[in-house]
Amino acid sequence: xxxxxxxxxxxxxxxxxxxxxxxxxxxxxxxxxxxxxxxxxxxxxxxxxxxxxxxxxxxxxxxxxxxxxxxxxxxxxxxxxxxxxxxxxxxxxxxxxxxxxxxxxxxxxxxxxxxxxxxxxxxxxxxxxxxxxxxxxxxxxxxxxxxxxxxxxxxxxxxxxxxxxxxxxxxxxxxxxxxxxxxxxxxxxxxxxxxxxxxxxxxxxxxxxxxxxxxxxxxxxxxxxxxxxxxxxxxxxxxxxxxxxxxxxxxxxxxxxxxxxxxxxxxxxxxxxxxxxxxxxxxxxxxxxxxxxxxxxxxxxxxxxxxxxxxxxxxxxxxxxxxxxxxxxxxxxxxxxxxxxxxxxxxxxxxxxxxxxxxxxxxxxxxxxxxxxxxxxxxxxxxxxxxxxxx
Ligand code: FAD
Numbered sequence: 270x271x272x273x274x275x276x277x278x279x280x281x282x283x284x285x286x287x288x289x290x291x292x293x294x295x296x297x298x299x300x301x302x303x304x305x306x307x308x309x310x311x312x313x314x315x316x317x318x319x320x321x322x323x324x325x326x327x328x329x330x331x332x333x334x335x336x337x338x339x340x341x342x343x344x345x346x347x348x349x350x351x352x353x354x355x356x357x358x359x360x361x362x363x364x365x366x367x368x369x370x371x372x373x374x375x376x377x378x379x380x381x382x383x384x385x386x387x388x389x390x391x392x393x394x395x396x397x398x399x400x401x402x403x404x405x406x407x408x409x410x411x412x413x414x415x416x417x418x419x420x421x422x423x424x425x426x427x428x429x430x431x432x433x434x435x436x437x438x439x440x441x442x443x444x445x446x447x448x449x450x451x452x453x454x455x456x457x458x459x460x461x462x463x464x465x466x467x468x469x470x471x472x473x474x475x476x477x478x479x480x481x482x483x484x485x486x487x488x489x490x491x492x493x494x495x496x497x498x499x500x501x502x503x504x505x506x507x508x509x510x511x512x513x514x515x516x517x518x519x520x521x522x523x524x525x526x527x528x529x530x531x532x533x534x535x536x537x538x539x540x541x542x543x544x545x546x547x548x549x550x551x552x553x554x555x556x557x558x559x560x561x562x563x564x565x566x567x568x569x570x571x572x573x574x575x576x577x578x579x580x581x582x583x584x585x586x587x588x589x590x591x592x593x594x595x596x597x598x599x600x601x602x603x604x605x606x607x608x609x610x611x612x613x614x615x616x617x618x619x620x621x622x623x624x625x626x627x628x629x630x631x632x633x634x635x636x637x638x639x640x641x642x643x644x645x646x647x648x649x650x651x652x653x654x655x656x657x658x659x660x
Contacts, residue, residue: 274535276534276568277572278565278569278572279573280544282350282467283577285347287624289343289344290352292343292351293454293532295328296328296351296354300354300355300358300359302360303321304321304358304362305359305624306357308361308362309622311482311483311617312482313482313491313501313621315440315476315477316410316483316485317365317370319442322396325396325520326395328600329341330351330370330387330394331393332370332394333338333348333364333386334347334348334377336386337390337620338386338387338391338394339390339394339395340390340392340599344583345579345583346516346576348596349521349524349576349578350557351526352524352528353525353527353531353575354528355527356526356529356532357535358523358526359483359627360627360635361475361484361631363525363528364438364525365637367449367521367525368402368484368524369396369399369400370394370577371446371521372400372402372448373393373439373445373447374394375517375518376402376502376514377389377392377393377427377447378459379461379510380501380502380505380513380514381462381502382504383398383497385499385500385502387443390476398444399439399442399444399445400439400443400446400447401438401446401447402447403434403437403440403447403448403450403463403489404434404511405434405436406419406438407435407488411518412511413511414458415646417432418619419431419432419450420432420451420452420490421450421451421459427495427497427498427563428461428495428498429493429494429496430463430494431493432491433490433491434446434486434488434489435475435489435627437489438484438485440465440472440485441474441485442487444464445462445463445464446463446489447461447462447463447502448460449505451476457507457508458507458508458511459501459505460475460494460502460505461496461500462496462502463494463496463498467494467495468495469495469583470487471492473488473490474486477632479607479630480630480632480633480634481630481634481635501623512589513648515639516522516587517582519592519593519595519596519639519640519645520578520579520587520591520592520595522596522599522600522639523574523596524573524579525552525597525635525644526600526602526603527568527571527575527603529603529628529631530564530568530571530606530607530628533607533611534631536623536625537561537610537611537614538552538561540623540625541544541613541614544617553575557613561613564605564609564610567602568602569571569600571578571599574599575599589648590651590652591648592648594645596639597646597649600632600635600636601636601642603632603635604633605627607629608629611629647659
């Protein structure tokens, strides 16, 4: 008899209260019932299933760890576990959530005024408004800290924004985008809530991606967009403030990597117990078991790592280097796990319908966004050596 698949080998889920566990299982049920059946088709066609947005809203999980403004005020641990549950079925849906709740709402929650929070967070929390986060540019990715070329300039009519932003998730149908721009007066990075209806603002969809195909990434162009002072984030006065937002979202990406790895592992394990060669299930061969155990070892190391990461976050002790280390380790290990998951499935591993190929492709994007392996490694390297190797 085949034992049930539970990739939470050390029972991290036991750390949740009964209420939190119920929410986790509710989200899992939603993802398995509503998302799993449609996800390959949308991935194939490079489209986002907008009809699920009202159902996502009912789960009440956007900005889960924020206090007030309609947010549930739950722990970072639960927020991480929910991100993992989303990614366990589909990393694109998890990314959509990460952009809405983490990057966009997180920027307004962390750097916005009380009025801005009251105006924008409730509709974003309920998905009545869709948000995005524009930091990366066509020519400036890893070097965003000192190199942004998008400019903002204060004039009598308001702030004038010019420049381009590339890779911006949700941008093609967002209502607002938090735009990060360099102030020509003091050379510091500032943040703005830009409504996508603003004159001079346009978005072009980035087509033909081989990963996270459901996420709608856009190339944004801003030509003399005028933004009023009331839409400038008053607590974003240098890149250090942007980094505060990224610290929390990188922890979220580490959890998403766990989910992505978990989804691939669970599908692969189930497959190996069913698929027979040489007259017995391939899971009965030692070499296949070795693959499975190595996958589970890494997965378990990742889970215990992000569990502690969230504890630090909940205690207010999280540092940039903590989040970066987890982001690097988990996304790197995920690449190995999804690749082995594909391997133990033989040829079927490259077919979308066997539910591992999508994770294999998506892991590539997770590995590179929110700071590549190199950039997050350099953040950790700076912390442990005292030397900055960025430039
Ligand atoms: P580059 O910076 O050009 O890097 C290329 C390579 O050089 C990498 O391997 C990098 O690690 C390496 N490298 C660069 N500098 C150094 C160095 N000093 N030392 C050693 N190696 C170095 N951005 C947003 O603002 N908002 C979004 O919503 C968003 N969503 C995204 C979604 C997807 C699917 C993807 C792929 C990207 C998204 N991004 C988004 C952008 C993402 O954050 C960038 O792709 C990432 O930061 C890397 O930048 P780059 O692609 O320009 O690569």
